[in-house]
Amino acid sequence: MDAMPAIPEDFLIGAATAAYQIEGGVDEDGRGPSIWDVFCREPGRIHGGDTGDVAADHYHRYADDVREMQALGLDAYRFSIAWPRLYPNGDSRLNERGLDFYQRLAESLLDAGIRPFATLFHWDLPAALQERGGWANRDTALRFADYAHTVFRRLGSLIPHFITLNEPGTYTLMGHVLGEHAPGLQSLETAVAVSHHLLLGHGFAVQAFRAENLPGAQIGLTNVLSPVRPKTGAAADRAAAARVDAVSNRWFLEPVLHRRYPDLLREAGVDRVVQPGDFAIVSQPIDFLGVNYYRSTIASASPSDPLLGASMEEPGQTRTAMGWGVDPDGLHQLLLDLHAEAPNLPVYITENGAAYPDVLTGRDVHDANRVAFLREHLEAALAARAAGADVRGWFVWSLLDNFEWAFGYSKRFGVLYVDYPTQARIWKDSARWLQSVCQRRRTEG
Ligand code: FCB
Secondary structure, eight states: TTTOOOOOTTEEEEOOOOHHHHHHOOTGOOOOOOOHHHTTOOOOOOGGGOOSSTTHHHHOOOOOOOOHHHHOSEEEEEOOOHHHOOOOSSSSSSHHHHHHHHHHHHHHHHHOEHHHHHESSSSSHHHHHHHHTTGGGGGHHHHHHHHHHHHHHTTTTSSSSEEEEEOOHHHHHHHHSSSOSSTTOOHHHHHHHHHHHHHHHHHHHHHHHHHHTOOTTTEEEEEOOOEEEEEESHHHHHHHHHHHHHHTEEEEHHHHOOOOOOHHHHTTTGGGOTTTTHHHTOOOSEEEEEEEOOOOEEEEETTTOTSEEEEEEEEOOBTTTTBBBOHHHHHHEEEEEEEETTTOOOOOEEOOOOOOOOOTTTHHHOOOOOOOOHHHHHHHHHHHHHHOOOOEEEEEEBBOOOGGGGGGGOOOOEEEEEEEETTTTEHHHHHHHHHHHHHHHHOOO
């Protein structure tokens, strides 16, 4: 703590969640099924057969959760809006009760002095749209724009920051190449179409946002970024690192920032789905870039690897419960590199955190490993800011333990421990640490 630099006044401290991971209430108030409801019911997809049916019951407990955030002293909260609550059938019929929930949530946050950041797509596509091809169908980008437009029109005066998509890269790859996430497909050709239509949907949504002319409101896109270094200076390793970088980072950044796809994607056939004028839509100016950071990558040439001819390792002295290497320097470097690439684009770290095997003893969870992780990464972000990177905030993933996709409830990322049988929220040591950061910043400010 002592070593931590002062937190600038305009640097927000927040926490993040996503609808399917915390809400539960999947059949309530007219919500339609999402692709995750469907995927969770397929045998063998999710660890322990877990589902998001109840999750952290946030749909019913949101007011208490906002009180917890207020007690933590958070400046901001990033949540996602479940598209299937608003458009249960994936068509143009709006479910007002779905909209009401997010209105109540946003109002409670504002009453508590917490700034809402809303993500419009954190992977829970209405199942009805998947039946029509999902994001592989260009029409889904238009459906997304309509949904986004409704949100801007109806909630835009309450929500100052919108994020169109969360990690389109993870959605594309995990859901359509590796088949480990919904919708569980394994087709590179489909994935390439999905990726382009996601970015197109993002661009259409930004256009809809600008058309609403919301005073003071901002919009951006969140990518997960992982700096990639070659294992050695050998040409083959450097080429392998460039391929990994193209897939992990450049694929979803270059079209937005520079109106082009990396060569590797063009080789994979992306031009087949790009129509004239698309890049102008995809590269609509954004107000900020959201960056999710968890780990960095070291790549080396591995000719036997069928997909990229590369093998990957993660640097870091220690590992999280996900097996991810802990590398705060990677975040520092990433922020400086982004600043060099796009000097006028403010950045929010929209997710950063770690799973550890938390043990509840009485009313305590002593998660010293998570405290160290969070502190080191926040320090890295602040150091990058001091070195000139325009970093405007940092959101811990996550506020609450939650449904960690294919890992079900087996991985805990929260600063608040969720005792699932009772749904009690219990402050981990990391929550107390976060509170002390927020408090210190207030007294300094
Ligand atoms: C990110 C996701 C988020 C969560 C964290 C651990 O990739 O955006 O929903 O699962 O990883």
